[in-house]
Amino acid sequence: MALAEYFSKDLLAISQALKKGSVEEFQSVLNKTIVGIAFDDDVQKPEGKATLDLSVRLISRLYPKINFINSVERNKNTEALIKLSKAINPKIEITDEKPSLILSIGKIKLPKALSDIPVFYIGSDGWVIKFSTSSPVGSGDSLIPFAAGSCACIGASNIFRHVFKDFLTDVEFDKDFSLSLITLLSGKENAKQISEVKVGEFILVGFGAIGNGAVWALANTPFVSGQLTIIEPENLDLSNLQRYVLAEERHIEKPKIEIPQEHINNSKLKLNVVQKTWAGFLSEKNIWVIPPVLISIDNAKDRVGVQSSLPKEIINSYTGDNLIGISRHYSFGEEACVVCTYMPTEKKKSFALEAAENLGLLQLNLPNINMEFQMAGYLYSNKGADDQLLQWIADANSIARSELEQYKGVPIQSFYSKFVCGGILMKMKKSESKSGTVEAPLAFQSALAGILLVSEFIIEKAGLRTDKLSTVTQFFPLAPVKDQINPRTFSFPKDVTGRCICADQDFITAYKTKWD
Numbered sequence: 001m002a003l004a005e006y007f008s009k010d011l012l013a014i015s016q017a018l019k020k021g022s023v024e025e026f027q028s029v030l031n032k033t034i035v036g037i038a039f040d041d042d043v044q045k046p047e048g049k050a051t052l053d054l055s056v057r058l059i060s061r062l063y064p065k066i067n068f069i070n071s072v073e074r075n076k077n078t079e080a081l082i083k084l085s086k087a088i089n090p091k092i093e094i095t096d097e098k099p100s101l102i103l104s105i106g107k108i109k110l111p112k113a114l115s116d117i118p119v120f121y122i123g124s125d126g127w128v129i130k131f132s133t134s135s136p137v138g139s140g141d142s143l144i145p146f147a148a149g150s151c152a153c154i155g156a157s158n159i160f161r162h163v164f165k166d167f168l169t170d171v172e173f174d175k176d177f178s179l180s181l182i183t184l185l186s187g188k189e190n191a192k193q194i195s196e197v198k199v200g201e202f203i204l205v206g207f208g209a210i211g212n213g214a215v216w217a218l219a220n221t222p223f224v225s226g227q228l229t230i231i232e233p234e235n236l237d238l239s240n241l242q243r244y245v246l247a248e249e250r251h252i253e254k255p256k257i258e259i260p261q262e263h264i265n266n267s268k269l270k271l272n273v274v275q276k277t278w279a280g281f282l283s284e285k286n287i288w289v290i291p292p293v294l295i296s297i298d299n300a301k302d303r304v305g306v307q308s309s310l311p312k313e314i315i316n317s318y319t320g321d322n323l324i325g326i327s328r329h330y331s332f333g334e335e336a337c338v339v340c341t342y343m344p345t346e347k348k349k350s351f352a353l354e355a356a357e358n359l360g361l362l363q364l365n366l367p368n369i370n371m372e373f374q375m376a377g378y379l380y381s382n383k384g385a386d387d388q389l390l391q392w393i394a395d396a397n398s399i400a401r402s403e404l405e406q407y408k409g410v411p412i413q414s415f416y417s418k419f420v421c422g423g424i425l426m427k428m429k430k431s432e433s434k435s436g437t438v439e440a441p442l443a444f445q446s447a448l449a450g451i452l453l454v455s456e457f458i459i460e461k462a463g464l465r466t467d468k469l470s471t472v473t474q475f476f477p478l479a480p481v482k483d484q485i486n487p488r489t490f491s492f493p494k495d496v497t498g499r500c501i502c503a504d505q506d507f508i509t510a511y512k513t514k515w516d
């Protein structure tokens with residue numbers, strides 16, 4: 001067995017993407033899969049190097065066996081990649097066996113013996129992502145990492161779709177394409193000669209899965225100069241390794257914020273890390289004039305908090321059900337603000353009801369017991385998981401009570417986060433997967449959201465876009481790239497109900513006083 005320790009979280013993410021299939025089927029498919037990562041000397045170029053690095057970071061988090069196929073004899077380069085794979089999953093198997101499919105970087109000519117398996121050729125040329133299923137696309141030699149990183153995510157998505165094709169309805173693979181990150185359309189628009197981009201001060205809020213993709217991109221952008229503050233209060237949990245591209249096993253239980261410090265070593269980009277929430281950061285700093293904010297947090301409440309503090313510019317990023325979103329907010333009061341894009345359109349379930357549902361408790365139908373009310377009781381006081389709760393969970397999910405003994409007394413919030421959000425319940429049930437409403441994107445999905453977030457910011461600061469784009473760009477990571485459809489850029493309407501803060505005269509006046 002070479003599946004990762006945090007494999008239950010991988011299962012949760014897989015089941016959410018596929019919507020059908022069982023835990024045992026996923027496990028058996030993965031155990032049979034060997035992913036080949038092929039490359040040649042193109043990985044000496046900055047773009048090829050970045051593509052290879054991110055590919056290894058993505059593939060090692062999910063697949064138990066990798067075969068590195070290098071045109072040069074096994075050299076130092078491969079040794080470093082093996083080391084990186086093992087730091088991500090110490091149980092990973094590096095093998096010389098014939099791969100099931102290949103992700104190919106550079107212009108390597110693959111041996112005839114491999115001509116019968118699918119190959120996904122990935123690469124980039126400056127700001128342009130390149131992809132083919134028939135012939136090598138090569139890597140450019142610019143210092144721009146965004147297309148180079150994006151092609152690794154799209155390659156990983158095609159590998160995923162191929163490996164799990166029997167579980168996907170209407171599965172479609174990418175056809176040969178090139179996509180410019182400047183226009184977000186097919187084509188070759190490019191600006192390869194890039195000199196120093198001075199971005200001034202900016203803030204990245206949230207160093208979660210998207211934040212990891214964002215910092216990976218920033219760490220590979222040597223031409224940016226400025227001052228970056230990263231705000232993130234939490235410590236790293238084992239299950240985070242499933243999709244945090246910069247995280248390794250050694251980071252578990254340590255503050256997440258320590259990771260960016262290991263990676264950003266551009267002397268022109270001053271890094272400041274703050275182990276606080278957004279609200280905690282604001283109240284300590286007491287700042288009024290807030291620099292541009294890149295949002296990579298996973299909850300609507302904090303996004304609203306950032307918008308309410310009225311920075312001049314915000315770029316927001318998010319992942320949803322097989323979806324990546326980027327939204328641009330440069331003129332509060334005139335165009336849709338961040339809050340406009342989160343205005344509730346239907347009544348939201350209480351967290352207690354959602355938790356009871358995700359634990360399977362609603363199926364119990366015990367007379368005179370309201371499970372939403374019961375859960376609220378546990379959550380309100382963060383009570384430990386007791387015999388009664390564990391028995392309910394065991395009964396509702398047909399799990400032996402003894403299997404749950406290890407959780408007795410664990411405070412409910414940490415129990416819920418490990419047991420449900422970490423995918424353990426789903427693994428224990430061994431049944432047809434139902435992941436409920438827990439959000440668990442795949443690694444390539446979050447990484448791509450983070451890369452696009454930073455790419456948008458740099459394009460804006462470098463003034464590379466002649467035509468202004470509409471507010472929102474959405475990308476469907478399990479669907480093929482198609483011009484104007486995937487990714488799709490569209491104008492998001494400003495809230496007209498008058499409930500949004502951008503319709504509030506006090507907020508508008510405050511914004512104008514600050515920035516005019």
Ligand SMILES: [Zn+2]
Binds near residue numbers: 339
């Ligand atoms: Zn608004």
